[in-house]
Amino acid sequence: MILFLCYITTGLLLLIRDCNEFLSFCHKHIFLEVFFAMAGEVPNLAESKLTALVVDDNFVNQSIHHKLLDRLGIKNDVVCNGQEAVDVHCSGRNYDLILMDMDMPIMNGIQATKRLREMGIESKIAGVTTRAEEEEVKEFMEAGLNDFQEKPLTISKLVSILHNLDFYVQA
Amino acid sequence: MDTLVAQLQRQFRDYTISLYHQGFLDDQFTELKKLQDECSPDFVAEVVSLFFEDCEKLIGNMARALDQTGNVDFNLVGSSVHQLKGSSSSVGAKRVKGLCITFKECCDSQNFEGCVRCLQQVDIEYKSLKAKLQDLFNLEQQIVQAGGRIPQVDI
Numbered sequence: 001m002i003l004f005l006c007y008i009t010t011g012l013l014l015l016i017r018d019c020n021e022f023l024s025f026c027h028k029h030i031f032l033e034v035f036f037a038m039a040g041e042v043p044n045l046a047e048s049k050l051t052a053l054v055v056d057d058n059f060v061n062q063s064i065h066h067k068l069l070d071r072l073g074i075k076n077d078v079v080c081n082g083q084e085a086v087d088v089h090c091s092g093r094n095y096d097l098i099l100m101d102m103d104m105p106i107m108n109g110i111q112a113t114k115r116l117r118e119m120g121i122e123s124k125i126a127g128v129t130t131r132a133e134e135e136e137v138k139e140f141m142e143a144g145l146n147d148f149q150e151k152p153l154t155i156s157k158l159v160s161i162l163h164n165l166d167f168y169v170q171a
Numbered sequence: 172m173d174t175l176v177a178q179l180q181r182q183f184r185d186y187t188i189s190l191y192h193q194g195f196l197d198d199q200f201t202e203l204k205k206l207q208d209e210c211s212p213d214f215v216a217e218v219v220s221l222f223f224e225d226c227e228k229l230i231g232n233m234a235r236a237l238d239q240t241g242n243v244d245f246n247l248v249g250s251s252v253h254q255l256k257g258s259s260s261s262v263g264a265k266r267v268k269g270l271c272i273t274f275k276e277c278c279d280s281q282n283f284e285g286c287v288r289c290l291q292q293v294d295i296e297y298k299s300l301k302a303k304l305q306d307l308f309n310l311e312q313q314i315v316q317a318g319g320r321i322p323q324v325d326i
Contacts, residue, residue, distance in 0.1 A: 059224075060222050060262060
């Protein structure tokens with residue numbers, strides 16, 4: 001009986017400890033921010049100091065994606081094609097997140113993603129394209145993407161990308 | 172009696188709703204409006220301006236490609252159509268995007284007459300949208316100049 005009570009007490013203590021850890025984890029994680037976003041509020045991730053690179057040859061999309069990231073407090077740079085994305089990494093820059101278009105001149109998104117992975121770039125890469133055929137998406141994913149969203153991008157789609165890619169707020 | 176601001180605001184509301192109901196704009200335009208703030212009060216106008224520059228450039232490319240009678244590169248035309256579909260989708264230009272879908276099908280089936288027809292329609296449609304959005308932005312300016320706030324319009 002005493003052993004049984006000890007067992008139950010230990011179990012409860014472990015559960016309380018795990019709950020505390022879980023709540024602490026949530027506090028540091030942007031999960032709650034994302035949760036509020038999905039409930040209609042726009043999260044501000046400026047404190048997380050995330051950085052992003054927009055890779056798109058279209059000026060309209062460059063402008064929109066840049067603004068979307070700005071709105072979420074994510075500092076970001078913009079390049080016009082896959083080759084420029086590779087070049088910027090060769091120059092020593094690194095980003096937490098890369099929003100990669102598929103169809104671009106000089107070097108497309110599939111080629112650029114493969115090249116970046118070959119270079120050892122471990123940034124999270126999210127493919128964003130109007131192409132939504134299963135085979136096209138599969139080819140893009142297999143190049144080394146971490147996530148994929150169909151254009152046009154919106155605040156909620158971008159928040160979904162951040163949620164899927166498990167970004168953390170730095171303590 | 173309605174003040175000038177109230178009249179302008181009502182006009183703005185009605186005009187905005189009509190653009191959505193007539194299929195000129197879709198939800199993506201609403202998403203663009205959400206991104207406009209005090210730091211970038213002209214964001215929508217700027218993006219839309221980029222879109223219309225894109226239209227001119229791409230339609231020019233398509234026209235030149237279709238002009239090569241007997242030697243039309245439908246892949247080249249299709250590529251420009253794909254780009255226009257992308258940017259029209261990004262700004263919520265619903266009719267232009269819809270025409271691009273039909274246009275792409277004509278390119279894929281190498282239907283020359285269909286492509287020429289689509290090109291003419293896309294040209295008319297983007298110019299029509301350009302005029303209508305200019306009217307909308309003018310209304311916004313008039314409201315602000317009259318001392319009013321631009322109303323949020325729920326579609």
